[in-house]
Amino acid sequence: VAFCLEDYENALNFALAADTHFKLTPRPKSKTVGDKDDEYVNKIIEIAIDSYKRVKNNGERMDSRLEALINRIFQRNLDKNELLYVIGLALDTRRIDMVEKAITKSAESHVLLMETIQKVTSAKMDAQLRIQLLDVLVKLFTSNKHADFVAICQCLIKLNRPEDIGRLLDRLMSHANGDLIAYQIAFDLYENASQQFNTQVLNTYASFHQPSPSTPPPKERNDSTPAAGEPSKEEKEASPKVEETAPMAHLKAILRGEETVKHHMQFLIKNNHTDMLILKEMKDCVRTATAHNATLMANGLMHLGTTCDDFLRDNLDWISKATNWNKFNAVATLGLIHKGHESAAMKLLDPYLPKTEPDQFGFKEGGSLFALGLIHANHGTADCVKYLREQLSAAQTSAVRHGACLGLGLAAMGTQNQDVYLQLRDALYLDDAVSGEAAGLAMGLVMVGSLNSAAFQDMVQYTCDTQHDKIQRISLLAYGRQDEAESFIAQLIDVKSNSMLRSTGIAMMSMAYVGSGRANVVSRLLEKVATDPNNDVKRFAVMGIGFLLSNNPTICKDYVGMLVEHFNSHVRYGAAMALGIACAGTGYKEAISLLEPLLSAKENYVRQGAVIALSFIYVQQTDVACPKVGEFRKQLTKMTTEKGEDSMAKFGAIIAQGILDVGGRNMTIALHNRSGTIDMGGVVGMMAFQQFWYWHSMVPFISLACKPTCLIALTKDLQMPKIEFKCNARASLFAYPPPLESKKKEEHEKVETAVLSITHKKKPAKKGEEKMEVDEEQKPAKEDEKKPVPDNEPPTHTIENPARVVRLQLKTLSMMENSRYKPVKSVSYGGIIMLLDRTPDQKAELVVQAVAGGTTLDPAAPEKQPHSTFEIDLKDY
Numbered sequence: 001v002a003f004c005l006e007d008y009e010n011a012l013n014f015a016l017a018a019d020t021h022f023k024l025t026p027r028p029k030s031k032t033v034g035d036k037d038d039e040y041v042n043k044i045i046e047i048a049i050d051s052y053k054r055v056k057n058n059g060e061r062m063d064s065r066l067e068a069l070i071n072r073i074f075q076r077n078l079d080k081n082e083l084l085y086v087i088g089l090a091l092d093t094r095r096i097d098m099v100e101k102a103i104t105k106s107a108e109s110h111v112l113l114m115e116t117i118q119k120v121t122s123a124k125m126d127a128q129l130r131i132q133l134l135d136v137l138v139k140l141f142t143s144n145k146h147a148d149f150v151a152i153c154q155c156l157i158k159l160n161r162p163e164d165i166g167r168l169l170d171r172l173m174s175h176a177n178g179d180l181i182a183y184q185i186a187f188d189l190y191e192n193a194s195q196q197f198n199t200q201v202l203n204t205y206a207s208f209h210q211p212s213p214s215t216p217p218p219k220e221r222n223d224s225t226p227a228a229g230e231p232s233k234e235e236k237e238a239s240p241k242v243e244e245t246a247p248m249a250h251l252k253a254i255l256r257g258e259e260t261v262k263h264h265m266q267f268l269i270k271n272n273h274t275d276m277l278i279l280k281e282m283k284d285c286v287r288t289a290t291a292h293n294a295t296l297m298a299n300g301l302m303h304l305g306t307t308c309d310d311f312l313r314d315n316l317d318w319i320s321k322a323t324n325w326n327k328f329n330a331v332a333t334l335g336l337i338h339k340g341h342e343s344a345a346m347k348l349l350d351p352y353l354p355k356t357e358p359d360q361f362g363f364k365e366g367g368s369l370f371a372l373g374l375i376h377a378n379h380g381t382a383d384c385v386k387y388l389r390e391q392l393s394a395a396q397t398s399a400v401r402h403g404a405c406l407g408l409g410l411a412a413m414g415t416q417n418q419d420v421y422l423q424l425r426d427a428l429y430l431d432d433a434v435s436g437e438a439a440g441l442a443m444g445l446v447m448v449g450s451l452n453s454a455a456f457q458d459m460v461q462y463t464c465d466t467q468h469d470k471i472q473r474i475s476l477l478a479y480g481r482q483d484e485a486e487s488f489i490a491q492l493i494d495v496k497s498n499s500m501l502r503s504t505g506i507a508m509m510s511m512a513y514v515g516s517g518r519a520n521v522v523s524r525l526l527e528k529v530a531t532d533p534n535n536d537v538k539r540f541a542v543m544g545i546g547f548l549l550s551n552n553p554t555i556c557k558d559y560v561g562m563l564v565e566h567f568n569s570h571v572r573y574g575a576a577m578a579l580g581i582a583c584a585g586t587g588y589k590e591a592i593s594l595l596e597p598l599l600s601a602k603e604n605y606v607r608q609g610a611v612i613a614l615s616f617i618y619v620q621q622t623d624v625a626c627p628k629v630g631e632f633r634k635q636l637t638k639m640t641t642e643k644g645e646d647s648m649a650k651f652g653a654i655i656a657q658g659i660l661d662v663g664g665r666n667m668t669i670a671l672h673n674r675s676g677t678i679d680m681g682g683v684v685g686m687m688a689f690q691q692f693w694y695w696h697s698m699v700p701f702i703s704l705a706c707k708p709t710c711l712i713a714l715t716k717d718l719q720m721p722k723i724e725f726k727c728n729a730r731a732s733l734f735a736y737p738p739p740l741e742s743k744k745k746e747e748h749e750k751v752e753t754a755v756l757s758i759t760h761k762k763k764p765a766k767k768g769e770e771k772m773e774v775d776e777e778q779k780p781a782k783e784d785e786k787k788p789v790p791d792n793e794p795p796t797h798t799i800e801n802p803a804r805v806v807r808l809q810l811k812t813l814s815m816m817e818n819s820r821y822k823p824v825k826s827v828s829y830g831g832i833i834m835l836l837d838r839t840p841d842q843k844a845e846l847v848v849q850a851v852a853g854g855t856t857l858d859p860a861a862p863e864k865q866p867h868s869t870f871e872i873d874l875k876d877y
Helices: 008-021 037-058 064-079 083-092 096-105 109-122 127-143 149-158 162-173 178-192 195-207 233-237 246-255 258-270 276-284 289-302 310-314 324-337 342-349 363-375 382-394 398-411 418-428 433-446 453-465 482-493 499-512 519-531 535-548 553-565 569-582 589-600 604-618 629-641 647-660 680-693 696-705 757-762 807-812
Strands: 667-669 706-708 710-714 724-727 797-800 813-815 821-823 831-837
Touching (some): 008 037, 008 064, 037 064, 037 083, 064 083, 064 096, 083 096, 096 127, 109 127, 127 482, 162 246, 178 195, 178 246, 178 258, 195 246, 246 258, 258 706, 258 710, 258 831, 276 289, 276 310, 276 647, 289 647, 289 696, 324 342, 324 363, 324 398, 324 696, 363 696, 382 418, 398 418, 398 433, 418 433, 418 453, 433 453, 433 680, 453 482, 453 499, 482 499, 499 519, 499 535, 519 535, 535 569, 535 680, 553 569, 569 589, 589 604, 629 647, 647 696, 696 706, 807 813, 813 821
Parallel strands (some): 710 831
16 A cells, blocks of 8 residues: 555565565466556565665664565575676675675676676775775685686785785796786786885885895885885895896886886887878977977977987977077977986986086976986886986076976875975975975875875965965875865865865865766866856866766766856866866767867867867877867867967967877877776876966876877787787778878969950951861869779788777787787787797797987988099990
8 A cells, every 4th residue: 555655665664564475576467466566576675775775875773674675685686696786786785795695606706706896996986895895806816716816916906905916926926827927917017006006016025035034024115115116125134135037037127117118118119100291380380489389399299208309300490499498398398209218318318407517597407307207207216216306406496496396206206205205395495486386296296195194284384375376286195085085175175265275175176086986076066166256266176077087978078068168268168178088088979079169269278278178089089980080180280370370279289289199199198097997197197287277387297198009919028029919890990190291382273364345345356267166175173073982991900019009999809810829818908918928939039129219329320422423435325
């Protein structure tokens, strides 16, 4: 009766009172039962589950009868072997015991474990529950006979347990072919974990190979952690040193990131497809200092990591026109071009690095220190960090301090090194606007994700005391900390007297919940857009939605779609950037259709934001996959070459061109790594890049969010073998854009002379023979009007190692049949994949290593002399 009256709460109470007499399976239709029993049973179960969820999430007192009913529902589905349903329901109702029971019951538990990990890492849940679930999954993985060690390490990274990974690596290295799995785990660690985490793993692994068995494994480092690559006290004191085997040396090199950086650089050099004609056209149209600055930075982005500095060498006179901060940025772009070329970094930058006789202003020297940080970004060696600290101490000008702070922050990023932090804080306390801005950002880079309360209080207090509005870099501390950061955010977000602190609180919220997709946080950001009177706060709030929903472009489009047409231009700019951040590299058509009208907005900065956001979305898209990309390239050319275009919009168009062809057209913009988890470098780089609104020197930070789209296969000796992969799609679907063609002088067609009516009156009619009437010659058809060529392209093609593989191409990849090598994990993941050689006795054919550009100090080859004079006798011919 209660059910028919839609009094569902009482209906549930009656069902609970019935206990086991309430059947979970609907009874068949009959005159006694009627035909509504299935609706009744399903509705009661639905209400019971919703009530159970609410009670569990709110921590309220649980009705024992309700829990008994939910247990019966779980047991019924376990008996039916509907294990995916059980796991989904268990995650919703916080029943960790049922997750464990379902996986244990499964016949293919390793497959179910992988699916569960994917759900746990991507689902919206609080951090504490996720940690408890991952802990259980790690235990299940280790007891499984088909243990997936790569997946185990993904869980351990989330759990922040580097010691366990160190022990696992040591165990693997002692097994046959275990070193291949260990290498693969180490490569994945470098891609997914911070410098500090990897150093702890390295120290734990090294502790098992000390000469004295009594040496305890290193404990978790405190705030005085040494810089990345710096040996720990245990390593320094260990004497004598144990002789390292080749596998041990390989594993340590991978964990330090040396192998990843080296192979990525080889890939970028070999596959560089930068169109130099685009740069030449931009250079020829430069008429202002702003456009000159933008062109140099676009060149740095286009050649990111390729070590190809031909454009700079060929246009030295033009580059020498850069003055003041443009000179700073011009030298800093060398750090983009040679990113990862760490072995030759000091030699490359030697002409620009600070010498004994300091320059009056130090723009060139400051730019070189920033470039050094960009080369070592998120991978700073102890020597590099030491050198930058020395230069910061010795700096005499604000420009040199600015570059030294930025470089030091990049090199020591995520290490949470207390000594570096204190030195940067001292630079901040000089109360200079230029060096203080860089010092504030660098402090955030070093302490990223630490949520260090002392650092937070230092920064907040100084932000309140200083008169310089450039110094606000608190948000990076909260990276990825979600609910833990709420107490810090609350201190900033509602400070009515200080809009700077409010915008900082918004940025902090964006970083804390980045990629979480939390609907309640998005609602809070939208509330700020509607109620806050300050335009900066509104802009940060809208951009924050892009960071929050970076893992779900469709939902971001739904939230931000209406804001694209907002009356406030700052909100429209923020909406454009939010779409660009969330949809980066996807070619998402609905986001593109929302952004295109903004290209004709009356505000120059809105056009600038729209064009940069579109370049994020269009990066690595082809005309076949995304037909509008060709039109966008023409739009960029038009904006950069037209004389009447506003300088701010032109700046955006030139930078957008650099982003569109970033890394020789072999990179994409990504805030998530290949496993789908948030990438710290990408997020931090994107947040810092957004500050170019205030300071153009922030543009190079976008390089942190640029990831090579590659597939690199390596043997046991960490060398690239010559091997082909099969791609089950047409080659044109993922091909490079066609190169720009130089403009040719058009031959003007002869136009028939117009005969005026007055001519007949003035000229008497000529007597004589009339000309024969002749048919006019048909004009040749224009080249553009060609008939489409029939598509005879084969449905599959092969790619060679190291291969450029765009995001959509990954799922089409497979190994060739009867291949000599077997991958440790599926090639559809992309990135660096270890290969097991099935015939190790045969000699492997290796890929020839490319020579990095810009490092040769050899004299140029002498110019060839003309031929000597000679005589020829025509009689002989």
